[in-house]
Amino acid sequence: MNQNDPSQFDAAKSDVQRKTLEQRDQIDELARLRHSCAHILATAVLRLWPDAQLDIGPWTDEGFYYDFDLQHRFTPDDFPKIEEEMRKITKENQVFEKSIKTRDEARAHFEAKGQRFKLERLADIPEGEAISFFQNGEFVDLCAGPHVMRTGNVKPGAIKLLRVASAYFRGNEKNPQLQRLYGTAFKTKDDLENWIKLQEEAKKRDHRRIGAEMGLFAFDSDYVGPGLALWLPKGGVLVEELERLAKETEFQAGYVRVRTPHLAKEKMYKTSGHLPYYAESMFPPMELAEDGAPAATEAAPAGAPPRHVERYYLKAMNCPHHHRIFAAEPRSYRDLPLRLAEYGTCYRYEQSGELFGLMRVRSMNMNDAHIYCTAEQFAEEFRAVNEMYLKYFRIFGLDRYQMRFSTHDPSRLGQKFVNEPELWKKTEDMVRQVLIESGINYIEVPNEAAFYGPKIDVQVWSAIGREFTIATNQVDFAVPARFGLTYRDRDNTEKTPLCIHRAPLGTHERFIGFLIEHYAGNFPLWLAPEQVRVLTIGEEQPLLDYAKGIVQELRSQFVRVEGDFGSNPIKAKIADAEKARVHTMLVIGLRDLEAGVVSVRLHSKGPQGARPKAEAIAGIVSDIRERR
Ligand SMILES: [Zn+2]
Numbered sequence: 291m292n293q294n295d296p297s298q299f300d301a302a303k304s305d306v307q308r309k310t311l312e313q314r315d316q317i318d319e320l321a322r323l324r325h326s327c328a329h330i331l332a333t334a335v336l337r338l339w340p341d342a343q344l345d346i347g348p349w350t351d352e353g354f355y356y357d358f359d360l361q362h363r364f365t366p367d368d369f370p371k372i373e374e375e376m377r378k379i380t381k382e383n384q385v386f387e388k389s390i391k392t393r394d395e396a397r398a399h400f401e402a403k404g405q406r407f408k409l410e411r412l413a414d415i416p417e418g419e420a421i422s423f424f425q426n427g428e429f430v431d432l433c434a435g436p437h438v439m440r441t442g443n444v445k446p447g448a449i450k451l452l453r454v455a456s457a458y459f460r461g462n463e464k465n466p467q468l469q470r471l472y473g474t475a476f477k478t479k480d481d482l483e484n485w486i487k488l489q490e491e492a493k494k495r496d497h498r499r500i501g502a503e504m505g506l507f508a509f510d511s512d513y514v515g516p517g518l519a520l521w522l523p524k525g526g527v528l529v530e531e532l533e534r535l536a537k538e539t540e541f542q543a544g545y546v547r548v549r550t551p552h553l554a555k556e557k558m559y560k561t562s563g564h565l566p567y568y569a570e571s572m573f574p575p576m577e578l579a580e581d582g583a584p585a586a587t588e589a590a591p592a593g594a595p596p597r598h599v600e601r602y603y604l605k606a607m608n609c610p611h612h613h614r615i616f617a618a619e620p621r622s623y624r625d626l627p628l629r630l631a632e633y634g635t636c637y638r639y640e641q642s643g644e645l646f647g648l649m650r651v652r653s654m655n656m657n658d659a660h661i662y663c664t665a666e667q668f669a670e671e672f673r674a675v676n677e678m679y680l681k682y683f684r685i686f687g688l689d690r691y692q693m694r695f696s697t698h699d700p701s702r703l704g705q706k707f708v709n710e711p712e713l714w715k716k717t718e719d720m721v722r723q724v725l726i727e728s729g730i731n732y733i734e735v736p737n738e739a740a741f742y743g744p745k746i747d748v749q750v751w752s753a754i755g756r757e758f759t760i761a762t763n764q765v766d767f768a769v770p771a772r773f774g775l776t777y778r779d780r781d782n783t784e785k786t787p788l789c790i791h792r793a794p795l796g797t798h799e800r801f802i803g804f805l806i807e808h809y810a811g812n813f814p815l816w817l818a819p820e821q822v823r824v825l826t827i828g829e830e831q832p833l834l835d836y837a838k839g840i841v842q843e844l845r846s847q848f849v850r851v852e853g854d855f856g857s858n859p860i861k862a863k864i865a866d867a868e869k870a871r872v873h874t875m876l877v878i879g880l881r882d883l884e885a886g887v888v889s890v891r892l893h894s895k896g897p898q899g900a901r902p903k904a905e906a907i908a909g910i911v912s913d914i915r916e917r918r
Pocket residue numbers: 325326329424431433434435436437
């Protein structure tokens with residue numbers, strides 16, 4: 291599930307979504323190679339542990355995996371042995387041979403092999419779709435492909451097993467737990483080695499590590515619960531600064547702010563279409579009796595009147611609440627576009643095995659807004675949203691980004707896509723045109739739009755070149771109608787508005803997780819939890835007065851400043867400040883006092899020379915204001 295998707299859940303959650311045949315045709319070379327490696331991995335594991343039960347082996351962004359069920363517990367100690375076997379298989383240069391089987395033949399094949407997960411996967415293939423098998427050497431797998439031609443197309447030195455994890459069959463806790471072997475593969479050995487280096491750099495920048503070092507956030511599984519981040523004061527600063535940025539930016543772009551509760555009645559999510567389909571991704575409901583008292587768990591006393599029980603759900607997305615705000619007052623075309631913004635808190639039930647630091651959590655604060663507009667206003671609104679993205683990219687120094695524009699497939703209108711052929715065509719054309727005119731780097735992905743409209747996933751690359759999906763931007767033709775949203779048009783008729791869902795800064799959790807890696811915790815001045823520290827050389831009273839005066843002056847301008855006036859030698863004070871990643875250090879001794887200057891030192895950049903006190907303070911204040 292993409293946690294930055296403001297309005298939608300991925301139906302498949304952690305399970306792999308079945309790809310259509312058209313989608314499979316578009317798979318790039320690297321994915322083909324990696325998926326072939328999954329077959330090679332399964333071949334190797336079966337050679338070493340012939341009684342292993344197999345599930346599936348897809349490619350991933352990182353490489354590939356294969357899920358196994360066997361008595362032996364895999365550990366990293368097994369990896370060299372398995373990798374050796376995989377290399378052997380590449381050298382055997384086996385051909386990937388395709389064959390088509392009837393459903394009965396396929397079933398008989400897996401029954402004979404006793405592969406019970408494969409039998410279930412077989413049942414997933416829709417009636418009428420070809421059932422294809424691929425064989426390499428002695429290994430036969432149910433698979434639609436695509437693969438490389440031969441195992442020899444994989445370079446033996448360019449494969450690496452990464453880790454083992456447990457995964458439930460179909461990602462469902464009620465199913466058996468399998469062992470998932472993750473690996474990766476590249477076209478060349480060099481590519482693999484570069485990737486390994488990048489991983490090491492990423493490890494140093496791991497947001498969980500830096501977050502703990504800097505005291506940004508904490509998780510308290512005992513008292514608060516897993517996946518529910520607590521923002522410590524320094525992390526709270528990051529949250530506040532991002533919200534201020536969003537509020538100022540949205541204010542200037544004509545948004546209005548709203549506030550909504552964290553829960554709503556079942557009816558809300560039935561109307562939005564999230565229930566029952568995505569119930570598993572939501573926290574279980576709270577049941578309340580009609581009069582507000584909790585529903586009795588024990589049987590009601592005989593003769594007691596039946597009590598109506600109402601179900602409430604924690605919200606997993608903000609859209610339905612905003613839709614109800616739209617509906618709260620009569621709307622006319624003069625009110626449009628209406629841009630409702632909120633840093634809304636959402637809750638999603640992620641399985642505990644899926645939780646990962648700030649990147650995958652159960653409670654998240656989203657930079658959400660919904661723009662209700664007419665079809666005529668759409669292009670302009672969409673263009674403005676894009677400009678907002680670009681503004682944010684500049685502020686955060688993100689020069690590598692890409693927008694993935696997912697469109698519909700006309701042959702699947704009314705099934706996978708809401709049946710509004712003209713609206714699809716019109717909005718997709720407009721989106722495409724805006725993307726081209728803005729000179730935005732984008733790719734178009736057919737057949738992956740949301741049910742109710744085209745969508746754009748925004749991918750950015752951190753300073754060390756790791757890719758993150760930070761935000762989603764969607765057009766919605768269907769849901770406003772389900773909620774009965776209308777406005778009175780010029781011609782006095784009631785019309786349904788379009789809705790744009792957008793969340794450029796994603797969620798605080800994920801975006802800050804990303805920023806920690808991007809900056810390696812060395813935040814720019816405007817974001818730094820501790821912006822300035824004043825360090826004294828010596829303890830003379832006039833010096834202390836001078837130093838305290840500087841602290842006071844900065845604080846009166848809302849600069850986050852601390853003083854270190856103790857008796858430690860200056861070297862130790864600087865080391866402390868460097869360790870705490872304080873952005874700017876103002877070092878002052880008696881000579882600075884006499885000259886009315888401060889010696890400026892920047893974190894990890896060293897001394898910058900002396901500057902007149904007033905000039906240094908003005909510079910800091912203006913850099914913060916300019917978000918530098
Ligand atoms: Zn395959």
